Amino acid sequence: MNTFHLTEDQQDCLQELINVxxxxxxxxxxxxxxxxxxxxxxxIESVNADELxxxxxxxxxxxxxxxxxxxxxxxxxxxxxxxxxxxxxERIADLLGYEPDELSKDxxxxxxSSILTTTFLNVFASQIDNQMSYNAPKLLPSVQKSISQHxxxxxxxxxxxxxxxxxxxxxxYSFNCNMILLIPxxxxxxxxxxxxxILEEF
Amino acid sequence: MPNDNxxxxxxxxxxxxxxxxxxxxxxxxxxQVANQINTGVIVLNANFNIVxxxxxxxxxxxxxxxxxLGHSIFDVFAELPERWLTRKLxxxxxxxxxxxxxxxxxxxxxxxxxxxxxxxxxxFMAQNCTFLPIEIDGAVDHICILIEDVTDVCHYQGQLQKTxxxxxxxxxxxxxxxIYNRRHWQDSLEQEYAKARRHNKALTLIMFDxxxxxxxNDTYGHQGGDKVLIDVSKNVxxxxxxxxxxxxxxxxEFAIVLPETNEKGAMDxxxxxxxxxxxTPLNFQDKLINISVxxxxxxxxxxxxxxxxxxxxxxxxxxxxxxxxRNQVCLSADNTEEQLQA
Numbered sequence: 448m449n450t451f452h453l454t455e456d457q458q459d460c461l462q463e464l465i466n467v468x469x470x471x472x473x474x475x476x477x478x479x480x481x482x483x484x485x486x487x488x489x490x491i492e493s494v495n496a497d498e499l500x501x502x503x504x505x506x507x508x509x510x511x512x513x514x515x516x517x518x519x520x521x522x523x524x525x526x527x528x529x530x531x532x533x534x535x536x537e538r539i540a541d542l543l544g545y546e547p548d549e550l551s552k553d554x555x556x557x558x559x560s561s562i563l564t565t566t567f568l569n570v571f572a573s574q575i576d577n578q579m580s581y582n583a584p585k586l587l588p589s590v591q592k593s594i595s596q597h598x599x600x601x602x603x604x605x606x607x608x609x610x611x612x613x614x615x616x617x618x619x620y621s622f623n624c625n626m627i628l629l630i631p632x633x634x635x636x637x638x639x640x641x642x643x644x645i646l647e648e649f
Numbered sequence: 650m651p652n653d654n655x656x657x658x659x660x661x662x663x664x665x666x667x668x669x670x671x672x673x674x675x676x677x678x679x680x681q682v683a684n685q686i687n688t689g690v691i692v693l694n695a696n697f698n699i700v701x702x703x704x705x706x707x708x709x710x711x712x713x714x715x716x717x718l719g720h721s722i723f724d725v726f727a728e729l730p731e732r733w734l735t736r737k738l739x740x741x742x743x744x745x746x747x748x749x750x751x752x753x754x755x756x757x758x759x760x761x762x763x764x765x766x767x768x769x770x771x772x773f774m775a776q777n778c779t780f781l782p783i784e785i786d787g788a789v790d791h792i793c794i795l796i797e798d799v800t801d802v803c804h805y806q807g808q809l810q811k812t813x814x815x816x817x818x819x820x821x822x823x824x825x826x827x828i829y830n831r832r833h834w835q836d837s838l839e840q841e842y843a844k845a846r847r848h849n850k851a852l853t854l855i856m857f858d859x860x861x862x863x864x865x866n867d868t869y870g871h872q873g874g875d876k877v878l879i880d881v882s883k884n885v886x887x888x889x890x891x892x893x894x895x896x897x898x899x900x901x902e903f904a905i906v907l908p909e910t911n912e913k914g915a916m917d918x919x920x921x922x923x924x925x926x927x928x929t930p931l932n933f934q935d936k937l938i939n940i941s942v943x944x945x946x947x948x949x950x951x952x953x954x955x956x957x958x959x960x961x962x963x964x965x966x967x968x969x970x971x972x973x974x975r976n977q978v979c980l981s982a983d984n985t986e987e988q989l990q991a
Contacts, residue, residue, distance in 0.1 A: 475744055476744075479739075479743045479744055543736070545736060546732070549732065549733040551754060557754065558737075558748075561746075561747075561748060561749060562746065565744070566744050580747075583749040583777060583779065584749060585751075586753075
């Protein structure tokens with residue numbers, strides 16, 4: 448059996464943790480953005496390295512990928528990839544409350560990515576009595592060829608990815624993105640230990 | 650629980666043995682470290698007034714602490730984009746999340762001098778800035794700004810990019826004549842062919858060859874021959890439009906792709922090239938060299954199944970021009986037949 452394989456209980460628990468984190472994060476975002484944010488229940492699937500590389504390579508209309516590393520106590524760490532499609536990124540400056548000429552398109556994408564990643568992971572971390580630190584977010588250069596290249600050149604070898612599909616619906620704006628959390632095998636074992644602890648306490 | 654600080658009560662024995670330190674000692678250490686590190690540290694309150702900063706800012710900013718502490722960061726650093734930064738800082742406080750600003754998007758926020766003014770060309774220090782929420786007694790109402798000097802990184806990245814651009818250019822350019830080389834020219838033709846087919850647009854091709862080039866080489870030496878190739882390239886280039894793709898096909902043979910140009914346009918241009926070159930003697934070591942070229946023109950027609958057909962047709966027309974006495978233009982037989990049928 449794979450080390451990263453989750454039991455049904457573990458999977459349910461993780462889904463619940465993520466749902467709650469998403470809910471709280473979107474609540475904070477709504478207050479910050481000063482507008483209603485509707486959130487669908489995030490779909491979560493765990494995928495292995497090969498599958499993910501394949502699916503990402505097939506996505507033709509990906510226009511931007513922003514990557515941000517995160518690390519917390521108990522060896523919980525990984526890298527978040529935020530993936531944007533062609534039509535997702537038109538009104539981000541507006542959504543963030545900036546004038547369009549105040550910041551470049553790249554900066555808008557980096558900014559919103561960092562906000563989504565850190566808001567979500569902060570809440571997620573607090574639920575498992577942890578605390579996260581973050582690397583500066585980076586826009587990957589020339590997306591078309593680079594996702595799979597980037598995945599191969601990462602600082603850790605990863606075996607599993609948690610694919611979290613976030614779909615925010617913001618009144619008057621249309622905004623969509625895919626968040627993918629890449630987690631190294633050792634970190635996955637640590638997350639499982641945390642989940643097991645929560646399940647026991649429950 | 651992982652976050653609970655384990656027993657940090659200081660034991661007197663450990664103190665005496667130098668194994669543990671007092672809070673006062675820890676504070677002194679923190680202060681010294683903060684003042685020695687090569688990173689700027691500014692702490693703001695919720696109104697964005699500077700409440701603390703380290704020596705880095707005093708030294709690099711050339712500002713006295715007395716004139717900065719207690720003042721709005723926007724007064725102390727008038728160069729900051731106030732509206733944008735206010736929004737960014739508000740996010741840090743409100744969401745309790747860190748925020749970042751990289752030199753790749755904004756070269757610098759603070760106008761600080763840097764340590765390599767001679768060897769780099771940027772006036773101000775390139776910076777990576779981090780904005781961290783600071784929690785004091787359970788309330789997030791302070792922000793710490795970290796300013797890292799990345800002028801070196803920025804400089805070397807710039808050099809690397811310049812080198813990559815030069816390499817990319819070199820791989821497309823013919824060293825002698827500075828026009829496109831065969832490979833890049835052919836790639837362009839392939840693309841233009843696909844575009845013309847897809848959008849049903851005209852596409853024409855001119856190939857030309859210097860007349861009696863071997864004789865030129867024998868008379869003036871290879872340097873003379875090279876000079877002819879260089880000057881001919883330059884003269885022809887001055888007759889072309891922006892979208893035309895001009896390359897050296899090989900030896901003394903040249904080729905021009907003319908996107909969205911019909912046969913008549915291509916024939917006119919070919920005639921102009923032919924006449925201009927024939928009446929423009931070239932200068933080599935105080936001698937005037939008279940030259941001429943023969944040209945073949947082909948245009949995309951229904952029979953062509955790939956871009957190589959265009960080349961083959963233009964080449965045949967070029968041989969015909971040679972056979973008919975040189976210094977002239979011929980249209981591909983394929984195209985003339987088509988005209989007759991029409």
